[in-house]
Amino acid sequence: MKESSRKQGAASPCAACKLLRRRCAQDCVFSPYFPADEPQKFANVHRVFGASNVNKMLQELPIHQRGDAVSSMVYEANARVRDPVYGCVGAISSLQQQIDVLQAQLALAQAEVVHLRVRQSTNFPGHGLCPDSPSSSGSPSSKQVSPQDNKGMFSHMDIVDEASLGESMWSC
Amino acid sequence: MASSSNSYNSPCAACKFLRRKCMPGCIFAPYFPPEEPHKFANVHKIFGASNVTKLLNELLPHQREDAVNSLAYEAEARVRDPVYGCVGAISYLQRQVHRLQKELDAANADLAHYGLSTSAAGAPGNVVDLVFQPQPLPSQQLPPLNPVYRLSGASPVMNQMPRGTGGSYGTFLPWNNGHDQQGGNM
Numbered sequence: 001m002k003e004s005s006r007k008q009g010a011a012s013p014c015a016a017c018k019l020l021r022r023r024c025a026q027d028c029v030f031s032p033y034f035p036a037d038e039p040q041k042f043a044n045v046h047r048v049f050g051a052s053n054v055n056k057m058l059q060e061l062p063i064h065q066r067g068d069a070v071s072s073m074v075y076e077a078n079a080r081v082r083d084p085v086y087g088c089v090g091a092i093s094s095l096q097q098q099i100d101v102l103q104a105q106l107a108l109a110q111a112e113v114v115h116l117r118v119r120q121s122t123n124f125p126g127h128g129l130c131p132d133s134p135s136s137s138g139s140p141s142s143k144q145v146s147p148q149d150n151k152g153m154f155s156h157m158d159i160v161d162e163a164s165l166g167e168s169m170w171s172c
Numbered sequence: 173m174a175s176s177s178n179s180y181n182s183p184c185a186a187c188k189f190l191r192r193k194c195m196p197g198c199i200f201a202p203y204f205p206p207e208e209p210h211k212f213a214n215v216h217k218i219f220g221a222s223n224v225t226k227l228l229n230e231l232l233p234h235q236r237e238d239a240v241n242s243l244a245y246e247a248e249a250r251v252r253d254p255v256y257g258c259v260g261a262i263s264y265l266q267r268q269v270h271r272l273q274k275e276l277d278a279a280n281a282d283l284a285h286y287g288l289s290t291s292a293a294g295a296p297g298n299v300v301d302l303v304f305q306p307q308p309l310p311s312q313q314l315p316p317l318n319p320v321y322r323l324s325g326a327s328p329v330m331n332q333m334p335r336g337t338g339g340s341y342g343t344f345l346p347w348n349n350g351h352d353q354q355g356g357n358m
Contacts, residue, residue, distance in 0.1 A: 048227075050220040057218075057254060065255045072259035076246060084227060085235045088258045089242035095265035104273035109279035116286040 015042040021049060029058050035068040040072055048077040176302050185212040191220060203240040214247040225321075 007084050011026030014031035014036055024031060030051075045054055080087040092149065113171040183194030184201040189212055198220075204212040215224055224243065228236050249258035256263070266277060 025241060046185045049218065050223050053218065053220050053223075057250075066249065069255045076250075076257055080227075080246075084231060084243045087239075087246055088262060089245050089263055092258065092265060095262065097263065098269050099272060102276060106272055106276045106279060109276060109283060112236050113279055113282045113286065116283065120286065126184060129270065164232045 012036045014045070015039045016051065019043060029055055033067060036147060044077040044081050045070075045073055048080045049073060182206045185209045186216075189213060193226060199225060199236075203237060214251050216245050218247040218250045219243060228345050277319065 012018075013022075013036065015036050017024035017028060017033040018029035018036060018132050019039065019042055024161060030042065034045075049057075056075075058069065061069055076088050079091060088091070182188075183192075183206065184198060185204040185206050185208055186200035187194035187198060188206060189209065200212070204215075219227075222242075226240065227243075233240055246258045249261060253260050
């Protein structure tokens with residue numbers, strides 16, 4: 001079906017062959033990934049990587065990996081076109097700075113949590129009557145539960161760790 | 173530095189690779205010294221010498237060093253990982269940001285809980301001087317791999333990019349820190 005339609009010229013060439021002004025063969029490496037209705041997608045990739053380089057890179061990959069390779073190249077090419085100086089490295093640097101900020105804030109928050117837990121546990125022995133405290137179990141006047149509190153905190157933190165976040169890398 | 177581009181001195185890594193004469197005005201010579209042949213080899217393989225020439229010519233001279241270093245970084249990432257290139261690193265970092273944001277939200281929830289708990293205790297003899305120091309980030313929920321948003325987020329740090337040689341960009345390889353798969357140095 002594809003053969004007859006291509007030979008008859010009914011099918012339009014892919015975005016790559018259209019830009020390169022050449023005949024779109026049946027086994028064109030670009031056509032599965034650069035449809036005719038997305039011309040800018042290939043234009044940017046061609047501008048940054050060069051069509052022959054992309055062709056070479058795709059040929060060296062197994063077919064089931066070419067889609068992801070094209071998506072990542074499109075992403076990098078778009079980044080390079082928008083920012084000719086830093087390209088993707090600008091995004092990487094920004095993310096690394098965000099990580100630094102978040103890590104600092106997390107350290108502060110966790111230190112404050114530990115501080116509050118210690119204060120709460122040390123305040124209890126001074127008062128014989130503390131029936132209102134919801135986080136206390138049993139008689140607080142005879143307990144030093146700091147280690148258990150720490151365990152509770154960390155076990156709570158463990159729940160937050162998600163080993164399997166969404167693997168959807170492409171949202172173009 | 174200017175003398176390094178003279179014809180009687182050794183050619184730059186680019187002209188050596190391309191087997192051509194290194195002219196005094198060679199656009200590659202300031203950024204691809206002959207002692208770093210792999211740097212140009214990677215850039216040439218991924219981007220092509222003519223593309224890089226075009227790209228550098230469109231930039232102001234004071235921007236070219238950063239451009240070359242970022243191109244070298246991306247080219248090395250692409251050589252190491254032909255499928256994902258440096259987008260793999262970006263995806264890894266985005267997951268890190270997401271995880272840290274969740275941990276910070278949980279810690280802030282803990283703080284709110286203890287704040288209410290301490291005030292609910294109503295201890296008259298104690299002065300409750302709680303100060304909630306943590307400041308959550310402004311609501312920048314990062315969409316995954318959106319080039320437009322990603323790059324707008326990148327622009328504030330433009331001026332803070334390190335301006336060293338290619339070696340200093342080794343610190344930007346996230347998998348050197350987070351991944352155990354890679355061996356490490358070039």
